[in-house]
Amino acid sequence: MKDIKILNQKNLPVVRIDNSLEKYVKLPIFQDKVDNANEVLRTVGLPKVIK
Amino acid sequence: MQLPRYELIAEKTLMVFEFTSEGPNGNIQKLIKFSETSLKNFYNLAFGDKDIVSGEIDDTVVSNNGDSEKVLATVVASVYAFTNKYKDVLIYVTGSTKSRNRLYRMGISKYLVEIKRDFHVFGLIDGAWEKFQHGKEYSAFVAKRK
Numbered sequence: 001m002k003d004i005k006i007l008n009q010k011n012l013p014v015v016r017i018d019n020s021l022e023k024y025v026k027l028p029i030f031q032d033k034v035d036n037a038n039e040v041l042r043t044v045g046l047p048k049v050i051k
Numbered sequence: 052m053q054l055p056r057y058e059l060i061a062e063k064t065l066m067v068f069e070f071t072s073e074g075p076n077g078n079i080q081k082l083i084k085f086s087e088t089s090l091k092n093f094y095n096l097a098f099g100d101k102d103i104v105s106g107e108i109d110d111t112v113v114s115n116n117g118d119s120e121k122v123l124a125t126v127v128a129s130v131y132a133f134t135n136k137y138k139d140v141l142i143y144v145t146g147s148t149k150s151r152n153r154l155y156r157m158g159i160s161k162y163l164v165e166i167k168r169d170f171h172v173f174g175l176i177d178g179a180w181e182k183f184q185h186g187k188e189y190s191a192f193v194a195k196r197k
Contacts, residue, residue, distance in 0.1 A: 013128035021062040030097035037095040047180035
């Protein structure tokens with residue numbers, strides 16, 4: 001019971017593992033978003049307080 | 052913040068998650084991916100619909116399944132899971148469209164008090180980052196677990 005309380009306090013979801021999703025790890029999906037993130041990193045950088 | 056959300060499925064590194072949206076337009080499989088960028092510990096978060104037949108992912112489609120809040124809560128849950136495993140990462144998010152960005156902004160604004168308990172949140176506006184504030188039209192967001 002204590003573990004469940006800790007999980008709830010941390011807002012941690014229960015996640016079921018399915019290895020069939022591994023194929024998406026290396027697949028270049030959402031590449032336009034990644035390119036956008038890299039462009040923002042290049043032109044704007046990081047928020048100052050966490051640099 | 053314990054909002055209704057869908058069950059999350061992931062592969063073991065927690066870089067890719069899947070869940071199923073349920074609504075008037077049926078069951079729609081969604082895929083969430085945390086992608087590495089050119090900077091270490093800076094990850095792009097994106098999610099979209101998965102075509103069951105082709106397996107292709109589309110992050111521009113509007114599902115209209117009447118559950119956008121539950122979908123966002125599920126995506127936020129994946130951020131908790133990911134940042135619990137990878138402690139020092141920054142998560143970058145931007146919408147595919149202005150309206151999608153507006154949806155994200157509204158979602159963050161609605162639960163900002165709760166989100167700020169666990170995350171630093173920043174918005175990109177006029178070419179600069181600032182701490183997230185209500186009512187501003189940010190084009191992208193960054194979150195870091197506290």
